[in-house]
Amino acid sequence: MSRVRWCFNCNVPILGGTCGICGDEGRDCAKDLKPMFDKERKLLEKLLATSIPPFSFRYRNRIIVGGKTYLTFRIDAQNERLIFLRGPSDEKQEYDLDKNMMERAIKANQDVLKEKETIAIEFIRKVHEKSSQSVILFGGGKDSAVTAILAKMAIGDVPLLFIDTTLEFPETYKFVEKFSRIHGFELLKSEDEKFYGAKHDFFQLCKRLGPPSIYCRWCCHIFKEQPVRHFLNDWDNVDVNFLTGIRKLESRRRGNYFPVESGKRVTGQTLVQPIIDWKDIEVWLYIFWKRIEINELYEMGHARVGCWPCPCTPPFMDLMRRLTHHYLWTKFEKILLEYARENYRSEDWVKKSLWRLRRPKRRKSIIDPIMIKDDDEEILFTYKLPFRDSFPERFKVIGDLEVNNRSFAVKSDSIEIKGKVQEGCIELKVKCNKASYTNSKRQIEKLLSRTLDCIGCGACTSSCPQGALRVIDKVVVVSEKCNKCGMCLKAPCVIEDSEELFVVKMDPFIVSPCEKGLKMNHILFPNEKLGKSVAKKLRSRQVNIELHDSGRVLCLDVNFPRRLLERIVTSEIKLLNSN
Numbered sequence: 001m002s003r004v005r006w007c008f009n010c011n012v013p014i015l016g017g018t019c020g021i022c023g024d025e026g027r028d029c030a031k032d033l034k035p036m037f038d039k040e041r042k043l044l045e046k047l048l049a050t051s052i053p054p055f056s057f058r059y060r061n062r063i064i065v066g067g068k069t070y071l072t073f074r075i076d077a078q079n080e081r082l083i084f085l086r087g088p089s090d091e092k093q094e095y096d097l098d099k100n101m102m103e104r105a106i107k108a109n110q111d112v113l114k115e116k117e118t119i120a121i122e123f124i125r126k127v128h129e130k131s132s133q134s135v136i137l138f139g140g141g142k143d144s145a146v147t148a149i150l151a152k153m154a155i156g157d158v159p160l161l162f163i164d165t166t167l168e169f170p171e172t173y174k175f176v177e178k179f180s181r182i183h184g185f186e187l188l189k190s191e192d193e194k195f196y197g198a199k200h201d202f203f204q205l206c207k208r209l210g211p212p213s214i215y216c217r218w219c220c221h222i223f224k225e226q227p228v229r230h231f232l233n234d235w236d237n238v239d240v241n242f243l244t245g246i247r248k249l250e251s252r253r254r255g256n257y258f259p260v261e262s263g264k265r266v267t268g269q270t271l272v273q274p275i276i277d278w279k280d281i282e283v284w285l286y287i288f289w290k291r292i293e294i295n296e297l298y299e300m301g302h303a304r305v306g307c308w309p310c311p312c313t314p315p316f317m318d319l320m321r322r323l324t325h326h327y328l329w330t331k332f333e334k335i336l337l338e339y340a341r342e343n344y345r346s347e348d349w350v351k352k353s354l355w356r357l358r359r360p361k362r363r364k365s366i367i368d369p370i371m372i373k374d375d376d377e378e379i380l381f382t383y384k385l386p387f388r389d390s391f392p393e394r395f396k397v398i399g400d401l402e403v404n405n406r407s408f409a410v411k412s413d414s415i416e417i418k419g420k421v422q423e424g425c426i427e428l429k430v431k432c433n434k435a436s437y438t439n440s441k442r443q444i445e446k447l448l449s450r451t452l453d454c455i456g457c458g459a460c461t462s463s464c465p466q467g468a469l470r471v472i473d474k475v476v477v478v479s480e481k482c483n484k485c486g487m488c489l490k491a492p493c494v495i496e497d498s499e500e501l502f503v504v505k506m507d508p509f510i511v512s513p514c515e516k517g518l519k520m521n522h523i524l525f526p527n528e529k530l531g532k533s534v535a536k537k538l539r540s541r542q543v544n545i546e547l548h549d550s551g552r553v554l555c556l557d558v559n560f561p562r563r564l565l566e567r568i569v570t571s572e573i574k575l576l577n578s579n
Helices: 038-048 101-108 110-128 142-155 170-183 202-209 218-234 280-290 296-300 315-324 326-342 347-351 393-397 434-453 459-463 528-540 562-578
Strands: 004-007 012-014 027-030 057-059 062-065 068-076 081-086 133-137 240-243 260-262 270-272 363-367 371-374 378-386 400-404 407-411 415-422 425-433 469-472 475-478 500-504 510-513 520-524 545-548 553-557
Touching: 012 101, 027 062, 038 081, 038 296, 068 315, 101 110, 101 280, 110 133, 110 142, 110 240, 110 280, 133 142, 142 170, 142 240, 142 280, 170 296, 202 218, 202 326, 218 459, 296 315, 315 326, 326 347, 378 434, 378 500, 393 407, 393 434, 393 475, 415 434, 425 434, 434 500, 434 562, 459 469, 528 545, 528 553, 528 562
Parallel strands: 133 240, 240 270, 363 500
Antiparallel strands: 004 012, 004 027, 057 062, 062 068, 068 081, 260 270, 371 378, 378 425, 400 407, 407 415, 415 425, 469 475, 510 520, 520 553, 545 553
């Protein structure tokens, strides 16, 4: 994208090739610009202990006046301050209070703004013609506000869908109601007349899953995507276009987005992004031109609005939320400090915002079958698992379920499962065809592991194209809409990024520690043929092993990677079946 230039004749930014007032080409200024509001300017003056002229602009850590860098600063989020780096060469220099700058800036760029408006409107109309319904995914920010105005100009009445993450700034809730009232938009709400939102407590989930981070964004899946699925379910999964204000320049990830694309985590969602190529300054000039209402947070200095604990917040916005909403930040900081103490982190880990880079440890408790039986065509695995309320409901996603008192059975083309509920546990027998073992293994392992670890967050519900999954009293319930497509098992699960979790294995072997205390594991196979085949493969890799009980027991170094052993055993099963 082209950079913003500055016309020094008219003292305005230029979006196109030349200034719309004098025709001058101007000079390079910055990649993008954000106008500074009075509240923001006064706050920065206080933090930097210097004066900043009115009608200034900011690009990241640069403050720009008259098209030139006025000063630069560094962010010290740990101590909640800004550090002055470089300022104007002449401290006594005076700057004109250019009250008409924005009016001139609009006039200088009106042709560019009109062209962008026309393109966006035609784009929205064209996409809308191919769908039965369009809604605006309204986040309460400037970008979704501009998108809403463009959509109304393009297709008339179009409702706003505001997802209440329960983590929005107070100013955002006020703005959503105000914007819809002033501009005449319908605000979509659920049957209970509330905004669509997740029925979970963010802070409780932080204790179970760990605080969200750039690498572990479970919050988005639970608090944003799940409510969208609820909305689609209420609308019977009709063909809905979700108009959004997403722009490429907002982040690296969004730089790969397209004007129209399918929702990455909400199956059946179509995202339409009419201002995806707009710069920040283009959005702002359009807002001033059309006199569109804006969220009060922007006037305070926030460049973006959204969930206030967001780990993806840039350093400057991280500082702003601490300064303008310290009472909210203190609430979250307690959770972060508690997590830090429990995981042997220092307070600096929190103060320096290193929590944003957290990677979960994923301490796994592996559960193997207690018994394996093998015949020519099938393998039978027997488990004893901790009881969960979701048993046997979750098994509906793989086959037809029959329940008889305290026992149940599930059948599909390649899998048969029988379960018996006992006191505090459940005995499970899983029978699968050898020919389809690899696919069955992957499916059953995910199903059993996720059922054991499930916390009822509902993130999986967004992956179901039929809308067959719902969470009732923190238990996943599968309705008759389920067509056994398996999408809920293929989609990622937030619990898999938890600090501790159960992992159920459906491998045709049982791992048992050496009874004599040696640093060896006994690998118990259901038949000698498979044991000998695996032993041969390991010896070809120069792995030291011992084979006992006619090939049923293999002694292997305790440090040998289990994942590698699983791959070898699976490949040998395929080889034996093909022969």
